[in-house]
Amino acid sequence: MLAALALAYAFGAAIVIPHALSFPDALFHGGAPGNSQTSIWLWVAWHAAFPLLVALALLARDLPPLPRRRVAPAAIAVMAVGYGLVALCGVLAFDTTLPTLVVNGNFTAGFANGTWEAVLAIDVFALVTVVAIGRTSSTLSLWLSVSLVAVVGDATLTLLSAAASTSAGTSHASTPHSAPASSWPRCSPSSTACTAASRAWRRSTA
Secondary structure: OHHHHHHHHHHHHHOHHHHHHOOOOOOOOOOOOOOOOHHHHHHHHHHHHHHHHHHHHHHOOOOOOOOHHHHHHHHHHHHHHHHHHHHHHHHHHOOOOOOOOOEOOEOHHHHHOOHHHHHHHHHHHHHHHHHHHOOOOOHHHHHHHHHHHHHHHHHHHHHHHHHHHHHHHHHHHHOOOOOOHHHOOOOOOOOHHHHHHHHHHHHHHO
8 A cells, every 4th residue: 555655646746847847937938848738737637646546545455565575676666657657647738639628717618528527526536535445543544634635625726716717707708898988989078969979879889
């Protein structure tokens, strides 16, 4: 079980690096590696794969421990697999054929194709798995539960904020706005015909 947990945490620690590098102007001025969807897909990989790997580690808790002579090779293999998963996620995140999740800060596309709901479902599944099968007297299980509560909370708050901003942006876009005063018809304020024409124009643009 410890080797599987090491894999989960190796992945979780390593994926922070490409995720940070993918943010525009975070470390590279004038642009960042990848495309407009790279950062958000790395976020999806981080928040889905890490809790899933933790849950799988708990499911493998009854496997016999490794012999002492195999501990070092197993540790090297775990680190290699963890970093390999990060590299795979990075390559896939650069793929322009992946579904669009965010457009100009609008998260509607991710809700439409079910990506956000899937991430949250995986996080909740992992948390329930750890709580259900973890040994209640185990300090390790307790801290794994705490870490997954943090993951679920992070994903929930992020998606709630995204849903709120998306909803606000949609309602803002659908609300009619009066045209600026600089575009109103210009004529003499004392002209009755001009006043009537201005009123009609305002009604038509309201």
